[in-house]
Amino acid sequence: MTIPNFLRILPFAGTILLTACASPDEGRGINDPYEETNRAWHDRNVALDRAVIRPVSNAYGTAVPDPLRRGLSNVSDTLSIPGAVVNDLLQFELGDAVHNTARFAVNATIGLAGLFDPATEMGLEARDADFGETLHRWGVTEGAYVVLPVYGPSTERDALGLAVDVALDPVGSLLGSNERKAKTGLTVAELADTRYRYSDIYESIIYESADSYAQMRLTYLDQRRYELGTPIGSAATGETEGGGSYDIYEDFYE
Template sequence: MTFLIPRLPARALLGLCALVLSGCATVAQPDPRDPFESYNRGMTSFNEQVDAMVLKPVATAYQEAVPSPVRTGVRNFFANLGDVWSFVNNVLQFKPEGAASSFMRVNVNTFFGLGGVLDVASELGIERHKQDFGLTLGHWGVPTGPYLVLPVLGPSTVRDTVALPVDMRGNVVRHVDPVSSRNSLYALGAVDARANLLRASRVLDDAALDKYSFTRDVFLQVRSQTGDTRRDDPAADDGVLPPEPEPAR
């Protein structure tokens, strides 16, 4: 997401490109689920450098500067917007319980939760049934396909990559006007999403394991599930970061 990345020196950009290329050495025996492992490891290294140089410092500063109740409100706000798209996908999957819960969550949190800042629905016991278009394709028999790491966006699969343009269009933020407000929401959502992952990234950094393999295995396990994904914690999001905003007109 280039709106979060300042102008980097040419030497830094060349260094990042070199990391991607150096990570593309052929893997002798790639995992059958990960035939693109050589490319994926190189792209993972690139993403980690972008994260270390830009995303993580901004997210850390956000976490330190913004009080926890405010961050919770921001997280609830974006989770409420996500429930709108979950409602659509629950309908597409013919899941009346999930669709009804998502519909009720959006209405309760929007009207009684100050536009979604307060998660009143969870307090009332209305469960979150999180869905996206990739899971909808999976519900109708489309396999996940090989593991694929996208630039900046991170872990994905071929199926989820194909579904990504539809998920982007389903993002309520995309329909916000003016463009300046839309871009601000994209930026805030990206920073908040990264801040919610700071603790998990510290655990991975401290653990004596192959972070790439661990992340891939967990991600594929989650995305291979085509059943109901109930989650009450909006921070437990396996979706992608918000898409790149449009330039102001």
């Protein structure tokens, strides 16, 4: 009997939840007890970027016209909307759930399966939601900072959120094997386009910083805390400030 994907991650989920709940409150500096291991994975990820990801993304960005790259990224974004709707419901954000459902319906039909984005022009802008955010809404603290293979910077809470989002993907669960491969290909194309589009900013962090690990850690934690509405600016100093500050990393992550 095949074990559902969600059940397979339950042991991992329990460990992460227990660790995260026992960790210091988020927004109060850097919690990095795994720094030695994290730095090793960071170095491997940088080496992978230099050897594979950067040349592939540059080739993709050079060979594929910008309108087509944007269109493929739009399709990938549209396919991710049902997952956002699930998290909206889990967070009891019914308004966002209705908004994202309408966005999906418009782009999947008028937008030709998501190739175009007429929904944004109609006032149905993207409102992302993920299971890491859902856990935050449920009171789970961010836990320790971790670096994931290939994926890069995360926290224990967001690592669990990523695993659950993959396991519970509503669209992926309805597709056949060939369609799932195509969906994965679209995701890879979107990541390659993002890497190419923001290469100057990304490379200034990982190749030009005196300590690229520390800079990436600071960038990720401040950005994620900003997204979740928790105090920002604290990853560097340990001091907390009220919400409402500007997003200093907006250009990098959009």
